[in-house]
Amino acid sequence: MxxxxxxxxxxxxxxxxxxxxxxxxVDVDAVLHQVRPVVDAVRDRGVEAVLEYTERFDRVRPGRIRVEPAELTRALDELDPAVREALEESIERARRVHADQRRTDVTTTVADGGTVTERWVPVERVGLYAPGGLAVYPSTVVMNVVPAQQAGVDTLVVCSPPQAEFGGLPHPTILAAAALLGVDEVWAVGGAQAVALLAYGGTDTDGAELTPVDMVTGPGNIYLTAAKRLLRGLIGIDSEAxxxxxxxxxxxxxxxxxxxxxxxxxxxxxxxxxxxxxxxxxxxxxxxxxxxxxxxxxxxxxxxxxxxxxxxxxxxxxxxxxxxxxxxxxxxxxxxxxxxxxxxxxxxxxxxxxxxxxxxxxxxxxxxxxxxxSNHVLPTGGCARHSSGLSVQSFLRGIHVVSYDETALRAVADKVVALADAEDLPAHGEAVTARFGGA
CATH class of the missing domain: 3.40.50.1980 (Nitrogenase molybdenum iron protein domain)
Structure with a gap:
């Protein structure tokens, strides 16, 4: 075979x-010309464009983008007990593994009076995508949400395509998984228009704000991947899966x-x-x-x-x-x-x-x-040669905090000036010597 x-x-x-x-x-470039108009329309016309594309691609037009909290509660209440127990076990094991990935701040004393601290700061707001195509993936909700929560991300929004058979809501198992994880913001939107809405934000049909995110993670089809590529920079992404x-x-x-x-x-x-x-x-x-x-x-x-x-x-x-x-x-x-x-x-x-x-x-x-x-959001297409799977680190940014006193700066001033002159950037050196009565 x-x-x-x-x-x-x-x-x-x-x-x-x-x-x-x-x-x-998989040639993502080949579909960029199809996805760019979708992204541009969502940027320019917001939720109205999202709903138009949703009706075209998903054959359903939800009444609003954000799912009512009561729907999350109902989905969890109606979840098959065996599936709930399995999800709870999956969540508990994922939390144990990802809890050990959290980094701690480190301060290095470079010289007397001079330190550099590496602070690990979580991304403020993240959009997490759960596909809804050939199969339904509540496990992907777990794999995206758990490391983000362990990293300390302030707010999370789960996006998943609306389903005609469920009245324009995402699949109830997706809603139940979000509820189990304590995520109360779920958007009924999928595909390239979901990534664009997460990046640009908008106003829901009831007038409520749909706040843009700083980062989008989660797998999807080639069109979603193309939207990630187009919007990378405005938002961070995990990978082009x-x-x-x-x-x-x-x-x-x-x-x-x-x-x-x-x-x-x-x-x-x-x-x-x-x-x-x-x-x-x-x-x-x-x-x-x-x-x-x-x-x-x-x-x-x-x-x-x-x-x-x-x-x-x-x-x-x-x-x-x-x-x-x-x-x-x-x-x-x-x-x-x-x-x-x-x-x-x-x-x-x-x-x-x-x-x-x-x-x-x-x-x-x-x-x-x-x-x-372990996490199942992993690099594909040979990218494992240089990239890792989704983890707590995916949602953290390392920020160097530099703190030198006068004595420490004076001790290295001539080195800064020498390197600035070598690069023909004399104003760099003058920014140091100005502190000691120089030009």
Whole structure:
């Protein structure tokens, strides 16, 4: 079922691997011309433009953007008790992990009378996006809200597309998740118009202010990603997230049933989802292919999964050794990387590039999606080579606070002047010497 490439005995260079490894092709630039008019219209006409685009794209026109608090309460009251219990467990575990990420201020004494303090200050207001397309993601509400709250963000607004079947409200499970997390501001708006409204703010249909945010986080489709790109600078963003990815590094000790199940689990997200197996064992590759044939027939979203697994972004790569496999997965830099090999913990220590690493047969990616305590908003498209997943740090800004007294400044004044002159910026030096009777 999966495309197969044999790299045994001939691992390409890092540059060749980056160019040839399976990857979904997502061209954000190609849709910018479609998204720019939406962003401009929301900037110029506010909520009226938002409602027009919402009616066009979501086939529903909500009466107002901000969801009434009573609707959040009702959604939580009506939530399936088993789902509520699962969300509460997910929230509790995520809070425990993210609480340990909070940074503390550090003051360094550079010289007598001269200090530099690094203060960690949270973003003041953040918009958190929860998609509502092929699936509903209350877990994404958890993964966005928890680190923002642990960072100390002052106010949060959750955005999610309105649903015609729910009277123009976001999906009730999204509303219930927000209520569980203590978020009382939810906007019924999705897609590019949601990002634009978060960036520019506006006036709701009842005259209430929709206050703009300083930062927007959360995954979405290519149009939402394009809006993030267009508005970056006016707002901060977490990333330009692409289709989900799973890579599995496995040897002959791996269970083909486990591997196949995990590949299918990510393929059901989207037809562009990438499922990649890197293995030293041709026998395992054959067994996984056989398992996939059976599992894909039995799974709920058979057509979607089939298209994803047969796409050019998915495949099996045969390698000679686990060391070669590590070279491949480090070049690939998957959003999710599973290690299913002998001595998996030791192998995992050698991974440099991955959004998150899942070690051994009992740490599937789906655990991280919901209840591991880790965050599932992760870099895609190879960005794990240089970027991290969403965390408390995502919502903090480091500010250097410089405090020098007269003696400390005088002691370094000649160095400042020398460097200013070297850069032909004499006024920089004069700003120092003026304090000591100079020009």
């Amino acid at each position: 999966l495309n197969r490439a044999d790299l045994r005995g001939r691992i390409p260079s890092a540059a060749e691997l980056r160019a040839t490894l399976p990857r979904a092709e 692409g289709p989900t990815e799973i890579a599995i590094l496995a040897d002959e000790t791996a269970d083909p049933g486990h591997v196949a199940a995990d590949l299918v689990s990510q393929a059901e997200h989207d037809t562009l989802a990438a499922s990649v197996l890197v293995t030293t064992s041709e026998e395992l590759a054959d067994a996984v292919d056989a398992e996939l044939v059976h599992r894909v027939k039995q799974t709920k979203h058979t057509e979607r999964v089939t298209e994803a697994l047969r796409g050019r972004q998915s495949g099996i790569l045969l390698v000679s050794t686990v060391d070669d496999g590590l070279r491949v997965v480090n070049a690939y830099a998957a959003e999710h990387l599973e290690i299913q090999t002998a001595d998996a913990a030791r192998v995992a220590e050698r991974v440099r590039n991955a959004g998150a690493v899942f070690v051994g047969p009992y740490s599937p990616v789906s655990l991280g999606d919901y209840c591991a305590g």
